[in-house]
């Protein structure tokens with residue numbers, strides 16, 4: 001639940017610390033954001049040489065365990081936002097701190113370690129190897145860690161079990177349905193126990209019923225594994241499943257609303 005007043009204090013570390021104050025301005029408690037963006041802009045140069053602000057002075061704090069939906073028109077900057085948080089891209093201006101890492105200043109090596117350890121990515125079009133088995137696909141992130149092959153196999157099978165695919169572990173991905181493919185992609189995203197899951201329109205290629213199943217899986221992962229989830233979606237009913245909805249328009253956050261029992265306040 002959001003405290004009535006929060007305020008950032010500059011930390012000597014790379015963690016963003018929020019303090020909660022009572023109406024007298026006294027300190028109630030301090031807590032850390034797992035994701036903190038300060039004055040973030042991302043400027044792209046277009047083919048005709050013009051500058052385009054895909055993100056325009058974005059400020060965002062997300063706490064551990066939140067489930068946040070990100071909505072907005074096509075081209076508004078949603079994927080760019082996820083890419084910044086996931087360390088796939090770096091901002092032109094501003095600072096991005098995620099899970100204790102300063103994405104803004106990190107080098108390639110630190111960024112790839114960070115992505116592998118802290119982040120699970122789920123995409124609209126799955127990004128799986130179609131000729132490989134479900135297990136082989138889910139093992140991929142573990143191949144960049146110290147995990148042995150047999151341990152990786154066990155973890156991949158356990159992860160597939162969590163998304164209800166125990167009976168498909170040896171099936172090639174090109175023999176699975178779209179919904180099953182997306183569940184394989186979720187299993188791959190969670191196999192390393194990442195603290196943050198970034199899902200970019202994960203239900204965009206699925207029918208309503210299968211999309212609902214996928215969202216339910218994500219909600220379970222959010223609840224049972226305390227994973228912080230950012231979910232980009234175009235579908236209102238999908239966004240309504242989250243506990244907070246951020247709306248982006250032309251690279252700016254234009255609304256940030258908490259949903260759920262007893263709480264429907266706008267944050268900005």
Ligand SMILES: Nc1ncnc2c1ncn2[C@@H]1O[C@H](COP(=O)(O)OP(=O)(O)OP(=O)(O)O)[C@@H](O)[C@H]1O
Pocket residue numbers: 044045046052053054072073074075076077078079080081
């Ligand atoms: N690598 C790039 N080079 C130049 N412009 C880019 C690049 N990536 C994104 N853009 C531009 O930045 C803006 C934001 O793009 P982004 O992909 O973040 O939008 P989006 O909200 O995810 O849209 P969609 O809902 O269609 O996926 C768009 O105008 C896009 O054309």
Ligand SMILES: [Mg+2]
Pocket residue numbers: 078079080200
């Ligand atoms: Mg996008």
